[in-house]
Amino acid sequence: MTRLTKGAGTAVVAALALAMIPQLVHAQDDKSNAVKGGIQVSGWKGKVDDKEAKAGLTVDSAKFITMGPGLHATTGPATTYWNPTMVGKGDYVVKATFTEREYMGLNSHPHPYGVVIAGNDMGTDNNSYLYCAAYGNGNFIVRGFGPTPFQMNGPRGGANDAVHKAEAKGKPVTQEVALQVKGDKVSCIINGTEVASYSKAELVTAGKLKSTDGAVGFRMAHNTDAHIAGFSLGKP
Template identity: 85%
Template sequence: MKRTMQVALATAALALVPQLVQAQEMEKSTAVKGGIQMKGWMGKVDGKEAKAGLTVDSAKFVAMGPGMHATTGPAITYWNPEMKGKGDYVVKATFSEREYMGLNNHPHPYGIVMGGNDMGTDNESYLYCAAYGNGNFIVRGMGPAPFQMNGRGGTSEAVHKAEAKGKPVTQEIAMQVKGDKVSCIINGTEVASYSKAELVAAGKLKSTDGVVGFRMGHNTDAHIAGFSIGKP
């Protein structure tokens, strides 16, 4: 009986995969006006977004209050070439979705970028840790082709969940380099960690040293506060 139930649950889970993929494929990036209005900051949209004719001007990145605000548009990475991490460091910020899934039909991620090199070119490499408002998180990189470290299905009780679509949700996200260890920390809890050897390799990162910034999924609206870089 137990075996039968396990098989049934596995079959049901597999049946959901095509539906989730189809939902993601059906939801197209909707351009917004504004572009980058933060002095010193740069950005680059994902390759598939660029092929669809979308650019950094198809998203909006502005100063707002004591922080910043990003509204996308295409999936995009923002960075400031003057802000770099070297050796042991931690970079963090607090992301707030005022209306969870307000611009999309399924959860989209937002988070911290680190270890950026050759940014804005076809040879760029970087790593990011991002959270979803449904309790999931993702650790992923470009090197220059995308590489997954944990996939999109990573879950942790540390990742905050919105009560429902349209409700607010906030995540404090950090990436830390300390010794040989690189960590993804969400709301004060380490949710994933990797050795430098797992990250700095052919087709992955050139170094854990590099520029830092933000990663925003497509059709996402979030306020960014408390952005800082310092020692662990």
């Protein structure tokens, strides 16, 4: 067992404290900055997270528009968007390609974006849904609401080589994100690779999903800007 001298131990503690400073700064400064615009895409709905609503922010504090053949979202508060006419049932897959034209352009650290499935009671305080989202640093998360938040791959998510990494802050990065329901299995697929999967029994249970059937859409973390191309609902 290695023993540290008093001086060495003090140096290690100091180094750890310095390493934590960026995280503390992020925690203190990581507030949502309102963006004007609201939802400008016909047929789509949105809901901000409860903590955002308590801070006085709404879907009008983010901007969701059509852009070219695709969609574009700029937040603001963390927001979930869905189209009530698009409902996944049985076996299905939802996918979209997200492009941050300027990685971390609106924030000081990576924020995620991805697709949503299994939406029930959407827009209410009793909503439930699942989402898989990618970060431009190679990480991803699988989370949901049921109606309180729940985590499927830990509080900080995980890394996978399939998730693309931006070259640097301000550089573009693109991710194709999909959630697939097939048989008893729900899979998160990023850039063509399954990065996580769960049984329906793990997801459809108290405090999580009401069903894997439900509305589909996408989710944007706060202070994030991305173009969404090829959003679709189909069969696996």
